[in-house]
Amino acid sequence: MTETGIDAVRRWMESHRNDIIEDMRRIVNIRSVSEPDSDVLPFGKGCRKVLDTMLELAAGKGFKTDCFNYYGGKISFASGSGKEIGIWSHLDVVPEGNGWTYPPYEMTVVDDFLIGRGVQDNKSSAVGILYVLLYLKEFVSLNCNYSLYVGCSEENTMDDAAYMIAHVPMPEVSLVADCGFPVCHGEKGNLSLVFETRELLPETVISVEGGSSANSIPDQARIVYRSGVVTKEQKERLRLSPEITVMDGEYGTVVEASGRAAHIISPEQGKSAVTILAKELMACGLNERSAGENQWIEFLRDCGRDGYGTGIGAAVSDTVSGCLVGGITGLAVTSGSERRLKITADYRYPVLDSRGACSDGSETLEKMREAARRYGLRLCVRKNSGAMYCPADNPVVQCLTDSYHKYSGYDNPAYTMSGGTYARKLPGGLGFGMALPGKKVYRPDPARPVGDFHQADESICISQLLEAMAIYTMCLIDLDRHI
DSSP states (O other), X not given: OOOOOHHHHHHHHHHTHHHHHHHHHHHHTSOOBOOTTSSSTTTOHHHHHHHHHHHHHHHHTTOEEEEOXXXXXXXXXXXXXXXXXXXXXXXXXXXXXXOOSSOTTSOEXXXXXXXXXXXXXXXXXXXXXXXXXXXXXXXXXOSSEEEEEEESOTTTTOHHHHHHHHHSOOOSEEEEOSEESSEEEEEOEEEEEEEEESSOOOTTEEEEEEOSSTTBOOSEEEEEEETTSSOHHHHHHHTTSTTEEEEEOSSEEEEEEEOBOOBTTOGGGOBOHHHHHHHHHHHTTTTOOSTTTTHHHHHHHHHTSSSSSGGGTOOOEETTTEEOEEEEEEEEEOSSSSOOXXXXXXXXXXXXXXXXXXXXXXXXXXXXXXXHHHTTEEEEEEEEEOOEEOOTTOHHHHHHHHHHHHHHOOOOOOEEESOOOGGGTSTTEEEEOEEOTTOOOOOSSTTSOOSSTTSTTOXXXXXXXXXXXXXXXXXXXXXXXHO
């Protein structure tokens, strides 16, 4: 049977709605947080289980499956004899965090929405592309070969992609279904940093902690002072803030801040508990210092001033991708006798540097080093993943963008973004879908910002997912004829 138009594809996708929901349920109900330090290599028991489950689903639909030592897998079928086009998604998720109304790992269907950790980022793309390929396999005569690659550590290290690139022949074209439509032809660079206090923490401080994900704005942060350090007046001043809780425990006074989690690339959607805590500590005089003591509290406040590096003098921008975004993602005290504070941070720097070249992050990194010096901190670079950029007039970019316009009815252009996907790692990599403009999330209370990716009650609109799958199918058919 030959391919048919998009209306026929829409009807086919709709006829499989219940199957898609149940396949989603099987993988969403697995807590697949990547844990590189787990005893179960390479990324923990949950990631192994979710990969096995995904490959079982594919095998049951007649696909050939390959597992690459649990770093990731490949789902494919015999089609054409030309180039290979790989579509990439990931099965790992960020930690669930706090504030859920629905169970994060028991997928819930409410009206036209699926709710659970990973339903949007990125398990819907994994299942969605599986059905796209199923349609192509059953109904379309193809020139190219198509495969779905699924990884298990995209949210953490991307070591899954690095392993597959090193050990598996790569497709000529790789499309990463982990962003919005149409084509993302540039991704900002990614700096993962650790700022550490040069001075030991004062004896008045027992612990400092906050954050649960390497790329999320912390929704909780706390500091514990020894008994007698925080005065009655300071406690009363702290309690004036509705976002601060003060408790006297067995070992001291606990000051806890509550914020709002969001992906670090969207600082306007979150509210950093770290910044709230630092501001309130300073407001009641708990930042007094000598010889560098407690200067880190000022850094915590300034670093989170706006999420764009302005507060610490690190703001940069370009004309292609905009400004630097990011900030603090976690706090922890080093173990052992020499207690220092470790402040983890995640920044996304512009695609182009001051010379107009694809940025390697060196200019932004120098600004971060200077900020560390001013606040009496040491800086350690955990990761510097350079920007990705492909000109918008690239033939594949143009083909997919034109096809998307034709089948979707939207006219939004190819774009760049702050998020980081496998596209920055893959030869010939580009982001393509699957989120449509006007993305709907389940948010019954508009004043409570939940429902989006990396947030509590993460959700996806089923009808929009089915439409995205139909558009994707037709765009791949056009691309197959084009290349």
